[in-house]
Amino acid sequence: MENEKRAILHESLTRGDKFLIADIPHTDLHCHGITSAPFATLQKLHPGIKPPPQRFDSFQAFNEYLRENVTPAITSVYAIQFLVQETFGRLISEGVCYTEISLDLTIPEYLRISMEEYIETIYKEVEKVRGRLKVCMEAGLDREIDPDKSLVLLKQAVKSEVFGSVDLYGNELAFPIESVVPIYRLAKDYGLKRKAHVGEFGTAQDVKEAVELLDLQAVQHGIRSARDPFVMEFLRSRGVALNICPQSNLSLGIVNDIRQHPIRELLQNGLLVTINSDDFSLFGKSVGDQLIDLYSNGVCSEDDVAQIIDNGIQQLLL
8 A cells, every 4th residue: 555545544543534544545345236325325215114223133134124125115227226326426435446246136027127228227327437436247146046047147147248247145055055156157258257155154164165166256255264274274375355344244143243353363364355345225334434443443453454455456456
């Protein structure tokens, strides 16, 4: 990190001022498109929405909240457009220069529109922020959807030639990881960056297995890796990025206290760690907020925070 930016970072961390971090270009590489706008945006689309709890009792409770409160807000292509607009506006105001934003490929079927219309709607918003925010459109697939259907959806999506990445999220226990190998082969054939949610609720070995079978370049979460030094060394040697979201981990009860977050072990073992917002609409903390939280609670040093920011920028340059 350049000296001038390092000075700004120092002042931001010591003062706890997230607005200063906006002067340091950084990334958000784990960002879900439909749940990344300010919560107020969802309220405009669905005035009856209930505020999310500070902590969810379980991942199942989180999914139930989404079905009962977020899904009713997604009623049209206009809603998708509005959510994406507000998400991009938020990211730009926070100083994010590059985002990899996951876009659920099942939404066209839910809205009864074509995949082409869905993609075109989002791509128009990407074009509007060109020069202010670099956007990697990410093909998002839910692990609870039959893998054969997900493969069909990805085949439809890649025809547009606008996606740069693929991500698999949701219930880690829904289908064996082997069942999605054909999806990731297709993604590799099309030159997509290969990512997947793993090691959030599962084990360190689950992370290693997914990286090997799917040839992953990045893992969304992956914090369970900290429990196994051999898995950490495996990830370090392969240069796999861990796109971690501490506030998400707290809100979903994976971590009870920010001071106990395993990111410290991951950094100490030389892993390529980034900090990200995940579902900002529900968790409410930006990348800058979380960097300050990690520093102020003694989890990360100023050097750590600078390295985390640089790690994200490295992904932009790949």
